[in-house]
Amino acid sequence: MDTESANQSDIRVNTDPTKSVMSESHLHTKSLCDHVINVATGCRHGCEFCYVPTTPAIDNRDEMLADQADVDDPQADWGSYLLYRDDLPERLGRILEDRDPSDRKHTDRGRGIVMLSSGTDCYQDRRTAQITRGVVTELVTHDIPARILTRSPAVVRDIDLFQEAGDCITVGSSIPSFEAPLVSAIEPNAPPPMKRWEALDRLQQAGVPVFVSLSPTYPTMDEDDFHELLSYFRALGETIVFHEPINPRGANFQQCLEAATDAGYDDVAAELQRMRDDRQYWAEYALEQLNTVQQVAKRFNGLQVHSWPDNELIRSTSGQLRSKLTAMQQAVSAESFATTEPDTPPKQPVLAESGETVQQLM
Known part of the structure; x- marks a missing residue:
């Protein structure tokens, strides 16, 4: 040492x-x-x-x-x-x-x-x-x-070890977006998102179980953005995707806002600023993103999104919506490990049925 x-x-x-x-x-x-x-x-x-x-x-x-x-x-x-x-x-x-x-x-x-x-x-x-x-x-x-x-493509150097481990190990990477300049502004020294996906692709082709962290997602992302992301993730096989919207709290959120501004992403910065100033606006954004990702995921058989709503988001809701968010938070991911299986049903409830908006539930 x-x-x-x-x-x-x-x-x-x-x-x-x-x-x-x-x-x-x-x-x-x-x-x-x-x-x-x-x-x-x-x-x-x-x-x-x-x-x-x-x-x-x-x-x-x-x-x-x-x-x-x-x-x-x-x-x-x-x-x-x-x-x-x-x-x-x-x-x-x-x-x-x-x-x-x-x-x-x-x-x-x-x-x-x-x-x-x-x-x-x-x-x-x-x-x-x-x-x-x-x-x-x-x-x-x-x-x-x-x-x-890990965000590093260097993880592929240990494919031999992961293959020996079999179903005892799962390997994942954080890929919040494929918009490389924006990701680079928020994650300044991390490898490009496509390089991370390519590493996961090599791993799954070698028989290594993989997962994706779709977190934290940015406020300007829409249904088309999520469709592109989830289509790439489904190409990795029957993959688990962990999703969480960005949450405006702490000094680190202020740094995100400043980084977006410095990189010329004024629309992202404006949305982040509005979410920080208005917690109700953030709650509506978070619900909309959670619901959109869940709805888009239905288009891809074999792809499971494990969403995680923040406690503050749950507290901001009531009735049926709060019950669904609580059930979503308490669900178990559907992954199988060699030494352990989920003890409870893994499936998460969707927030809104097709054609139903989050605003209607609220």
Whole structure:
């Protein structure tokens, strides 16, 4: 482990002294996982909407970040620092050998799944990829289902490992839009969206189960945009798509607004501004997008969209609509893992039937 701070292409890199290995997660509420493993602290991609700098994993570690990477403001500096956890595979292996498997968290929606990574990209460079391969090897050896989420096409380097894992692993990428300049403005250092799709295509052709994170979707996207996206996702096979509309809260949302403005996307910036100023307008937008994506998905047999409505959105509704949103939120994704199957019916209700508008329900 190299413990000396250094600069690499304007990124301050060092090692993370944190001793935690595998943390329990609330992402079971989104039917994603019960545990998370982050192979590093920080991220090169610098996505403007990223919520991670506001979480305890970053927000409560100001002193460590200042010492290890000269970080003044974890949110404002997001994308400019990266602290690696090189010995993570070895520490994980020891824990898995010593701990009783029945002691691990296992909820109906999380199904004991371990996710890499919720707080960084586990394939963003060669060093994180090496750590990730070691971690995945340990998980597979101990028959623990794993979900890998990355924006990096470098994930294909581990196709051999994923093939050996069989149905114990699913690999996904975040693709909110194919409008590359807009995505580049909001996710400044991440690979282009089509490159991410091409990586998933290579994986599924190699027999690796894949999924897509359609999140967060932008306010100017319409039915045609979603049709194009979902047609590409269906080409990946019988794929699960996790969808969530953008939510205007926190300093990261202000950064999204400024990034859209700087990139000349005045229409996107105007919509983001209106949503931030008027929560009812945001609620109507979120409902409309959730419904549109669900309706468009019906055109593609074998494609399942797992939508996740925010708690605040549910609280803003009542009656039948609130009941449907609650059922949608509590559903289990239809994915099958070698060691676990959904315990509850996975199908989500649609918000509105064909020809029925969200406004009519409201």
